[in-house]
Amino acid sequence: MSISTQTLTLPDPLPLDGGGELAPVEIAYQTYGELDRDGSNAILLCHALTGDQHVASPHPVTGKPGWWERMVGPGRPIDTDRFHVICPNVIGSCMGSTGPASESPDGEPYAMRFPVITIRDMVRAHIGLLDALGIGRLHAVVGGSMGGMQALSLAANWPERTGHVLAIATTSRHSAQNIAFHELGRQAIMADPRWNQGDYYGGHSPDSGLAVARMAAHITYLSEEALTAKFGRNLQDREVKTFGFDADFQVESYLRYQGSGFTQRFDANSYLYITRAMDYFDLAEEHGGVLANAFRDTSARFCLVSFDSDWLYPTGESRHVVHALNAAGAPVSFVELGAPHGHDSFLLDIPALDRVVRGFLDG
């Protein structure tokens, strides 16, 4: 498949929901597959909180496979023999798009001078990218988790720009519990003295705090059932408890590994900004408090997918969106899939998800 990594500078300053504008805005993005002659086969793929543009090709830092290789590629459910897939790194992130670690106009990194952004700001930047690429109307916008928020935001705010909207394991608003877990992560980062009010570029980054934040988030990505099946109370490389504070249990070892591995590839300030954007997300609030109003102007077809073991964005959140789409008269299909893995199911080997994705994009 044709794979291309590029960075584009938006020609215009980006207006922000919080007021003011961001300029310059660079967007790092990856494309897979060829754009057809009439430009009608483009799919915008939106990544999750800690995701990036490396969907179906190795991650440049970790060398690991792309985060959705099983879904995106030749003959895969998002078939790059048929579709031109564009995956941009969201603004605020740290994989090439403009974010807190980027150089600000004064030559220093933004750090905490970076503006607080919203999910809609991220999508506004995506629209700027599509404009620059000459792509008018997408075949589809697709995303899971925070990617699903972007997909819904695009459908609500730029309804003419897509024919299909596929939103997986997501929500139209962050709940109090969602905000609580994110706030916990932010406080862990800010409690790390190395965070230094965000000014750590060129020095030691607040890896300890970021690792704790990642551990907290990771617990929410897995179901209790999945943790029990995967680890239970099994001990890690030992026969008996050590009566100490090493990682006696496999689940402890796993979490420590997840936490420390994450710090190699992610910027702590980006974690603050992106979690904030997610917590601010409330699609109904943006549309007069009535979620159905967000979808009044859409002509797209929608597909919502949830997982029965996802306690981060439980099925009720998807159903809430479906009811709003029904009220707006938009065509929508909805399926709750059985999968034991929790929220992370959307990234894992769930054949039923493959069938739903392939079928919906063909429709």
Place this chain on the structure above:
Amino acid sequence: MSISTQTLTLPDPLPLDGGGELAPVEIAYQTYGELDRDGSNAILLCHALTGDQHVASPHPVTGKPGWWERMVGPGRPIDTDRFHVICPNVIGSCMGSTGPASESPDGEPYAMRFPVITIRDMVRAHIGLLDALGIGRLHAVVGGSMGGMQALSLAANWPERTGHVLAIATTSRHSAQNIAFHELGRQAIMADPRWNQGDYYGGHSPDSGLAVARMAAHITYLSEEALTAKFGRNLQDREVKTFGFDADFQVESYLRYQGSGFTQRFDANSYLYITRAMDYFDLAEEHGGVLANAFRDTSARFCLVSFDSDWLYPTGESRHVVHALNAAGAPVSFVELGAPHGHDSFLLDIPALDRVVRGFLDG
């Protein structure tokens, strides 16, 4: 009611599950109500992770009411006009019983030289206290959460010492998810440079890390429903989002308050040791891998109570204990109460719980 605060030094060294022994062992405890002449009306009340002996009288540090004032007192469900209630501070804690902040035999605080203890070690210390007080057989042992673990451990390991066992919102073993949340808290504490490998007594304590640990735990104590009902997406003392990192949402403000308030009254090393004891808790493992074996020698009556919104120790955990008690032929009653508050329900105003407690202790 007669209230008495005392500290007792156990006459003998305390053997520990991890090997070795602890000496001297001081137990700070509180009693409410009079012991009757034949010593048959004593109730041992076991506190939870961050609880203490101040059940029904003001906390000496915070000045707040005792943690179970609504349950314990004259005419209350645990009626101090009838019962002599003894509530000891667990070893490893920080309210007067021997723990990591205590002076070790060399005159310095134990800090991380304190031995890793188990729930059974805590109960062994309670038994030492009862022996010293001349109380042979309790009318009942009662506890919620970690207090319930102690109640079950006492019934399993000192079956002749109690006639009734009331275990509320608890479990016979910590699950992978339970361990994960505790490990997250421990890592938050240990990531705080002020923790300094546990040697912070006399200097600055690791309040930032401990506050993050408390925030994580606090989220698990409340149901998603309770968080939504209490806070939803309400903003804190403002009309609009600030597009900054202050506590915009009420739930953020609440968690920060819970975290920082906790550091005033709790020792970070105690948090490490007590969470470790809970994670190590597996009553079946102590008895050949068969939970029913833990209860073969008991002649006590049992009552298990769970709450339908408790996702920390869900009803299935109580049911698991009930099945083991059934298999052991022990008399047991079990009720799952409807309450929206999550795990913390056992501390809150649930009239049905009052009725269950009163009725069971009268039986």
